[in-house]
Amino acid sequence: MATRLKHMAGAAAVAPLALLARVLDPPLRALQRVAGQGGMITFFLVPNMAIFGIFVLLPLCINFVYSMTAGPELFLAQRDWVGGAQYAKLLDCEDYTRPATCDEDLFWTAVWNTARFVVVQVTLLVVCATVTALILNRELRARGFWRAVFFFPVLLSPVVVGLIWRWILQRDGILNAAMLDLGLDPVNWLIERGWAFAATVGVTIWAHLGFYALILLAGLQAIPRDLYEAAEMDGTRPARMFWRITLPLLMPNLLVVIVLALIRAVQVFDEAYVLTGGGPGTATLYMTQYIYEVGFASLLKNPGLAAAASILMGGVLVVLTLVQLGLGRRGESKGKAR
Amino acid sequence: MGRITLTGIEKAFGHVEVLKGIDLDIGEGELVVFVGPSGCGKSTLLRLIAGLDRPTGGRIEINGADVTRVGAADRGLAMVFQSYALYPHMTVRQNLSFGLENIHMPKPEIATRIAEAARMLEIEPLMERRPGQLSGGQRQRVAIGRAIVRNPTAFLLDEPLSNLDAELRVSMRAELAALHDRLGTTMIYVTHDQVEAMTLADRIVVLRAGRIDQVDTPLGLYNRPANLFVAGFIGAPNMNFFAARIAGGQAVLPGGLAVPVPGRAAEGADITIGIRPQHMRLADPGAPALEARVTLVEALGAETVVHATLADGERILTVLPGQPGLERDAVVRLAFDSADLHGFDGAGQRLPEP
Amino acid sequence: MSRVTAFLTRRRGGDRWHWTDVVTVLWLGAGVILMFGPAVWLVLSSLKTPAGLAEFPPTLLPYAAETVVVEGYDKPLPLFTVTREDGTEAVLAEARRVGTVAQMIDPANPDDKLRVNIAEREPVRAVGFAWENYTQPLVERNFFLYAQNSVFVTVVATIITLVTNSMAAFALSKYQFRGRSAVLILIVATLMIPLSVILVPLFSIISATGLFNTLWGVILPTVATPTGVFLLRQYMLTIPDEIIEAARMDHASEWQIYWRIVLPLTAPALAVLAIFSVVWRWNDFLWPLVVLSRQDVYTLQVGLNAYAGELNVQWHFILAMTVVTMIPVVLVFVFLQRFITAGIAGTGVK
Structure with missing residues (x-):
């Protein structure tokens, strides 16, 4: 009965899609006749690659030009060419160090x-995530529940995370009440x-811990x-098992986690911005917020300077990404060997 | 109609030549089997005929029309894949009707055709199931059914039985033979299993390293293998081969036994003599024979496989009828009819008839 | 309690507690409090009145002062427990307050007035929920509009993402063509390029195309996700090519192969991508913050941030709207957590 219902629900969901396919088929079949298989490949690629080109690749390219210009004008054609002046300024x-x-x-x-x-x-994040993953990998009852506990904040929006903790950490907040109690x-x-x-560090760890713990758990x-x-048959002690079996075999995942965490930490913005707004003073002003402020928010708007800063940050990220891809390839070949 | 002609077919993937000039004429209603070791190009050839790949050279004609550049869908052929390639998300009925709907066949006719195919293949109770809920044999039938409903010019079957267990393979083989008799449609069947090839084929095409070694009826291949490769490939256990030299109009085997030359060969030439294990028997006392020492006896009841070595260390395999009561290290004397001998020249080609 | 812990954790063999068992119990216990606690505290706080929020130390549950309707007074009057001079206690309503002195009346006998110092009375309170924290911003402020905008962005962006990404993934996984590796390299290379790196030029393109201050300006730059293409392609590679060849022999057009064969078979990966996309687009902050500068196009995240940035922070509304913003994601979490965790564990994508 249940499977029948499921089938019916599935059929109901598929019916309009099937209809759409029937309507779209004749013109697309005609297109295939005219353009051939190669044409159809283009047809499948174009929507995504057009959007990708306009909104990712093109900005990526003009960012370099942008960083060589100055002035408050937004459109590239109206901006003054200054060469490397923005970089020199930065x-x-x-x-x-000062x-x-x-x-x-x-x-x-x-x-x-x-x-x-x-x-x-x-x-801190990698250590906490590793400990969490090790604990979740033990023979726990209701492991799904415990995994969910640590994963829950991962889905929350940075704004929500920032506001929750602003509410908790504020002067008259519950944390201070608890401190008084103690x-x-x-x-x-x-x-x-x-x-x-410390708050920006702690809150971002809180928000992302579950994600990395999950990768390590896998x-x-x-x-x-x-x-x-086999190790137990050999009489290996638990601590030795951890250092000689668990850690070496976990290494590929651990490296991926470290690089991913690095990439994300370099870009830190949302949670910290909502939590502290970069303050007090400039104590928690991070790179992305700097780019945002200089590019859009501040009174002394200087998009060229922001572009130059973003390219410098992009360079760091590219290096980290290359490291990650290298690690990924190594992990892949290892996975195949298994 | 279902006549397929291949002329000078070549196929290369990058610098790797997989097919090096294939000429073949497949007659209407014929069941032709492509056999050969893995990597010989037999599946590639089938895919070229299907239109799934394009040859790098040569011509493919179906019923006299050149289809070399025609797409797979428009050649009027149907294919049964090794993995069956059933659509996992569709029921059996949808699997069968998908291709017919695509050519906008009227619904009633689709229903008629499917009903007919389902009856023929005895899959009527399975029509609303999905491939995941079927056994291997049932999937095989559905895959054949999907080919049948299309009413194709010819069926192409790519190792269709290789995913079934041994018992099922035997019964499906018989059903395929019956199906071919009934439909009378041209079939091209690829396999690496020589038993399938021998039992099913009207003609067998033996492929090796991208070339056709021999095309003949199953018994023609067995009785007159064109070269050493075919001789060794067809028949189980494999044919025994001995190096021999022509001396005094006779072939002299290792150990000195002289036998009539099977075919024409020059005096003093080095040739290879082949004899199938089944064609040897224990020699009568005193008669000329090969002497060998038994190394292993595999008694199968109805017959006995005897492994032995000749005086010069050459191995020899015989299949003796019944239970001759031999033991390890016994010395046996083996005789054969000279009519059962095969002779091959230095290049491995069959000696011409005398 | 010991039975509870025994139920929750199984110890490493034997009966003795290993130190790792202790760490496990502590870590999991702290995890529950730290991970769920703040969200629970947020929900409880969001139901408090402004007066309740201002209390320090805060009460755990939201309380509301009880009120009573008294004849002759338009508004309901708050109730207080008052200790009379003779030591007896009575529950009276506050009719008026001047400085530290309040004029109290007995609800049963409204003409009997009593002047009481406010230090000598206690408000009568019961657990009560200040639902107006939710209704007011949604009805009187723009939050309902923000929510609509967020839903529009999330739904439209997800649909476009699924269609365009799956089409590209299909072409990149099931066809051999010149330039395929170039496209793949391009996609992998931009996998980790964050928005913040192209913020400035992207903004100029959005302005040039007239998409500034529109929801499409928020949607379009996010839909051609390399991540989605990558994830779907990896999945499509596992679909046997023979099935596609069978379909081709079955007279299926390339579009039909995509739509009727490949898409249904990619459903698990599409589901994962759909869930991710919904969460991503719902949670997006920096890009909408840049593109949207008019209130009527704000998404919830931007609206909430703007609201929290006002000089006079109205926490009771902010907390309530934070809860509203959180609801869809919590629903996704509760019902689809398995898909997400499987997706992350399998691909390392977030």
Whole structure:
């Protein structure tokens, strides 16, 4: 009965699609006769590649030109060619470690903030995700439920994540109430520089932990059980099993997770922007927000400078992506060997 | 109508030549089997005939019309794939009707044709099931049914039985033979299984390394193999081969036994003598024979397979009728009729008739 | 409690607690509180009145002051428990308040008035939900419009994504043609190029094409996802070519092969992509933030951010609208979690 219903529902869903196919078939068959199989390949590729070309490839290309121009005008034709001046402005600095000595001090503040964020966040994130995956890989009851617990925040929108935590971390928020209950002094989480940075780190980990834990869990579950059984027959101790079996076999997944986390951490924006707005001062101003502010939001709009900054950031991401593709290929060949 | 003519067919993938000039004429209503070791190009040839691939050279004609550049759909052929290639998301009925709907055949006629095919193949109770719910044999029938309803000029079958278990393969083989008798449609059948080839074919095409080695009836191949390869490929267990030299108008085998030359060969020439295991028997005492030491006896009841080595270490295999009661290390004397000998020249070609 | 933990975790052999068992219990326990807690707290808070939200330390559940309708007064009056001078307690309604002194009346006997210092009374409260936090922004403000915009963007972008990505994936997986590897390399290379890198030039293209401040300006740049093409292509590669050849022998046109054979067989991957696309487009923030500058085209995410950025932050509305924004994603999570986790585990795509 149930399968019958399912079939009927399926048929109901398919019926309009089948009709659409019948209506579309004659003209497309005619097209195939005229254009041949090659023409049909073009037909299938064109919609996606046209949109892709206009909205991804073209911007990618003109970004380079854009970064060589100056002025407030939006359209490329109306902008002044300045060559490498924007890059020179970004890179003009007496001491790169002290943004205040740089011409474009906000840029270097953002660079160092982002670098600090990437190091701290990725380290903590990977460690937490690994621990979570190891725990979820144990013989738990209701494993699906526990996996869901950690995965739940992954789907939330960054704005929602930012607002939830702003509400919790605010001065009169529940966290400070809990601190008072425990006899601790309340903290101005989002107003004090150090704590605001920690908050952006913590909240982004909270939001993405489940995603990486899931990839690692898949890697752990792909390790054949008989390896552990064989090791147990050999009298291997649990700790040794972890270091000699689990970790080496998990390595491909772990590397992918690290690179993915790096790529995402470099681009950090949404959650942090909603949570702190880059503040206090510029304590949590990260690269993407810098590009956004300089390109669109600030009073001293300078799209050329933003383009130049985005190309520098893109360069970092390309390197990381190449690393990831290399790792992916290695993982693939390993997967085949298995 | 269903006459297919291939002229000088060549096919290369990149720099790899898979077919190197195939000429073949397949008559109407004929069941032709392509056999050969894997990689010989037999499946490629079938796909070229189907129109799924284009030859790099040569001509394909169906009923006298050149179809070399015609697409697969418009050649009027039907194909049964090795994996059956049934549409997994469609019921059996939809699988059968899909192709007919595509040529806008009127609904009543589709229904008639499907009913007929279903009855013929005894798949009527399965019509509303999906391929995933069918057994291997049932899927095979559906795949054949999908070909039948199209009422094609010719059927192309690509190793259609290779995914079935041994028992089912035997019964499906018989059904295919019956089906061919009944429909009388041209069939081209690709297999690497020589038993299938021998039992089904009107003519067998033996392919090796992109060339046709021999085309003949099954018994013609068995009795008069054109070369060493065909001789070794057809018949199980494989034919025994011995190096021999022509001396005094006779072929001298290792161990000194002299036999009549099967065919014409020059004095002093090195030739190869072949004899099928089934054509040897235990020699009468005193009669000329090959002497061999038994290394293994496989008693199958009705017959006994004897592995032995000749004095010079050459291996020899015989299939003796019944249960001769031989044991390992026994010395046997093997005799044969000179009419059962095959002779091949130094290049491996069959010696011409005397 | 020990039975609960015994139920939830099985220990590594034997009866003794290994230290890893302790870590497991602690980690999972902390996980539940940390992961679900904030969302639960958000929902509870969103149902509090502005007065309830201002309380510190906050109450766990939303409370509302009880009110009573008294003859002669237009509005319902809040109830308080008042300790009389003689030590007895009474539940009275507040008729008027001047400074620290309130004029209280007995609802049963409205003419009997009593002046009470506000320090000497306690409001009568019960668990109550401030639904107006939800209704007001949706009805009186633009949030219903924002929600409509978000739904439009999500649905349209997902449909276009599925159609164009699957067509391209079909061409790239089932045909051999010149330039195929070039297209593939292009797609893989841009797999990781984030929006933030092309933000400025993309904005100029959107402006040049007149899509600024339109929902199509939000939709179009996001639909040709390399991720989707990649995911679908990988799946389509697993469909045997023989099935497509069989269809070709069956007189199917190339379009029919795509529509009637390949698409139905790709359904599992399409479902994963559809779910991802819905979540992505619903959650998109930076790009809509750039493209949309007029209130009437705001999506929920942008509207919510703008609202939270106002000088006078009205938390009771923000929290409620945050919950509204969260609902579709939570529904997806509850019903389709298996698909998503399988999809991520299988492809590493998010």
